[in-house]
Amino acid sequence: MTVDNILSHASLEWKFSQVFGERVAGEDIQDVDIISAIGFDKSGDNLAIGDRGGRVIIFERNDRKDTSKNIHTRNKLEQLNLTPASHPEYQYKTEFQSHEPEFDYLKSLEIEEKINKVKWCVSPNGSRFILSTNDKTIKLWKVKEHKAKTIKEMNHDQYVSSENALLAEMSFSSEQGKFSLSSGCHRDLSENTAMNKVASKDINDMIPDLDDTSWRRCRKVYGHAHDFNINSISNNSDGETFISADDLRINLWNLEISNQCFNIIDMKPSNMEDLTEIITSAEFHPLHCNLLAYSSSRGFIRLVDMRQSALCDHSAILLRAEELSRPKSFFTEIISSISDIKFSSDGRFIISRDYMNLKLWDIHKGSSPVAVFKVHEHLRPRLCELYDNDSIFDRFECCLSADGLHFATGSYSNQLRMFSYGYGSAEGITTEAGKTPDRS
Numbered sequence: 229m230t231v232d233n234i235l236s237h238a239s240l241e242w243k244f245s246q247v248f249g250e251r252v253a254g255e256d257i258q259d260v261d262i263i264s265a266i267g268f269d270k271s272g273d274n275l276a277i278g279d280r281g282g283r284v285i286i287f288e289r290n291d292r293k294d295t296s297k298n299i300h301t302r303n304k305l306e307q308l309n310l311t312p313a314s315h316p317e318y319q320y321k322t323e324f325q326s327h328e329p330e331f332d333y334l335k336s337l338e339i340e341e342k343i344n345k346v347k348w349c350v351s352p353n354g355s356r357f358i359l360s361t362n363d364k365t366i367k368l369w370k371v372k373e374h375k376a377k378t379i380k381e382m383n384h385d386q387y388v389s390s391e392n393a394l395l396a397e398m399s400f401s402s403e404q405g406k407f408s409l410s411s412g413c414h415r416d417l418s419e420n421t422a423m424n425k426v427a428s429k430d431i432n433d434m435i436p437d438l439d440d441t442s443w444r445r446c447r448k449v450y451g452h453a454h455d456f457n458i459n460s461i462s463n464n465s466d467g468e469t470f471i472s473a474d475d476l477r478i479n480l481w482n483l484e485i486s487n488q489c490f491n492i493i494d495m496k497p498s499n500m501e502d503l504t505e506i507i508t509s510a511e512f513h514p515l516h517c518n519l520l521a522y523s524s525s526r527g528f529i530r531l532v533d534m535r536q537s538a539l540c541d542h543s544a545i546l547l548r549a550e551e552l553s554r555p556k557s558f559f560t561e562i563i564s565s566i567s568d569i570k571f572s573s574d575g576r577f578i579i580s581r582d583y584m585n586l587k588l589w590d591i592h593k594g595s596s597p598v599a600v601f602k603v604h605e606h607l608r609p610r611l612c613e614l615y616d617n618d619s620i621f622d623r624f625e626c627c628l629s630a631d632g633l634h635f636a637t638g639s640y641s642n643q644l645r646m647f648s649y650g651y652g653s654a655e656g657i658t659t660e661a662g663k664t665p666d667r668s
Contacts, residue, residue: 242646242657245315248277248287269348269356275318276358278343282327284360286371286442287318322442326360326367339364344458349483350467357447359470363457366472368448368483448486453479460510466517473510478522480534492540493522493532508623509568515575521591527564529580531591547578547594549587559611559620567623572632579635581626584608586637588649601647601656603639 249261260281267276275287330339342362349357355372456474463470471492472479478493497503505526513519518534530544563583570579577598578589584604587597603624607614614620626637636646639658647656 242659243315244659246318248318265343265346265360267346267348272316274321274348274356276346276348276360278326278346278360280340280342282325282329282341282343282362283323284326284343284346284358284369285323286321286356286358288321289316290319291315291317322371322444324369324371324444326369327362327365330364332364345461347461347463347470349463349470352467359461359463361458361461361472364451364454366450366458366461366481367446368450368486369444370447371442371444373442448483450481450486450489453489459508460522462510462512462520464512464517465515469517471510471512471520473507473522475506478507478510478520490538492534492538494539494541508566511569511571513575514571514573519575521569521571521578523566523569523580525565526561527566527582529566529569529578529589531594545591545594547589547591549596549600559615562615562620563611568625570626570628572628573630574632577628577632579626579628581624581637583620583622583624586626586635586645586647588635599649601635601645601654603637603645 249263258281260279262280263277264280265278268274269276273289275289277285277287279285326343327341329341331337332339339362343360344363345359345361347359349359349368351357355370358369358371360367360369450472454472454474454477456476458472458474460473461470468483470481470483472481472489473493476494476496477491479489480492481489493507495505495507505524505528508523508525510520510522513521519531520534521529521531523529527548529547531547532540532544534540566580566582568581571577572579576591578591580587580589580597581603584602584607586601586603588599588601589597611620624638626635628635633650634646634648636644639645642661644659644661645656646659
């Protein structure tokens with residue numbers, strides 16, 4: 229689902245825009261059809277969706293194609309002193325099977341096909357490149373539009389063309405083992421009305437038609453580099469490299485080299501009993517190719533400069549928040565574990581999501597977040613119950629707008645929580661992404 233916002237300094241109004249995958253009433257939801265990953269490209273014109281069945285589905289924005297019509301409509305609205313309210317509209321483009329279930333015989337481990345992350349790569353030409361990953365294997369896919377000739381059936385006239393009439397009179401001689409023309413094939417068509425009518429029933433009048441289709445191919449497979457499940461992939465701004473992260477390691481890859489990667493962060497202790505934290509998310513800086521950030525289960529965010537050392541474990545700027553006003557409890561470290569981080573488009577801010585809160589960080593002021601938005605504060609009295617049923621370990625993702633002022637994250641009961649920095653209510657806005665959303 230996508231949500232449009234109409235922005236003014238006085239208020240921020242959110243309106244439902246579009247839903248994908250509406251099903252027939254009474255239809256059961258299959259586990260393989262549940263969405264597990266989603267990602268827009270930088271332009272916002274393309275949307276990739278991954279599901280538990282290992283498929284990647286691509287949608288394309290189509291409300292910008294008729295430029296002349298849009299300009300004409302905009303001019304009329306300007307004459308009436310009105311603002312055009314255009315919601316983005318996406319249409320289905322293509323889909324493909326990205327991953328299949330596998331079995332690791334060395335570890336006796338089943339690897340499910342579920343897509344964990346999808347990321348769009350920089351496209352130097354008309355092609356689209358997408359990185360998709362399951363728990364162990366990353367794949368680079370190339371999706372390109374091309375014109376394909378298809379056969380289109382047309383309505384027949386009373387008389388067929390001379391070419392089809394000629395084909396109708398062709399017969400195969402089994403004795404000679406070759407095609408031959410029957411007698412009378414050179415007769416004038418005007419005298420063969422009956423024959424033409426019969427031929428028109430048996431031979432379809434076919435013409436080629438040019439359709440837009442998508443051609444896709446798996447260009448690279450990056451595997452056998454992670455002992456633990458991959459939780460993040462992120463493209464670099466240089467357009468040549470990307471990182472993949474699991475619980476204890478972050479690897480740096482070149483898009484063109486699939487059989488080699490460089491381990492730049494390794495948090496695995498020599499004795500696993502000394503393990504105190506794991507990596508939960510990793511993201512490249514949107515502008516500087518040497519900077520990346522990763523979060524941990526202890527609520528820390530580390531900003532790393534890859535120019536300082538080959539192994540970046542100890543050369544990091546630490547962003548952390550100390551809740552001095554609240555006494556520590558058994559659940560303090562669990563609920564402070566960060567499940568997702570995102571950079572703002574200018575790279576100045578980082579938005580992070582833990583179980584309770586959404587936090588906005590300034591990378592130049594790491595002592596505390598510049599804003600904290602409470603998402604699950606109402607669940608604090610029920611932490612014991614949430615721990616017993618393992619809900620306290622649920623992971624939620626987050627995102628932010630291009631201007632870095634508006635943030636969105638998920639919650640329980642199909643609820644979407646949205647917040648703004650600098651104005652608006654501190655409680656934000658809550659809307660339900662349900663089966664029958666408000667389409668006003």
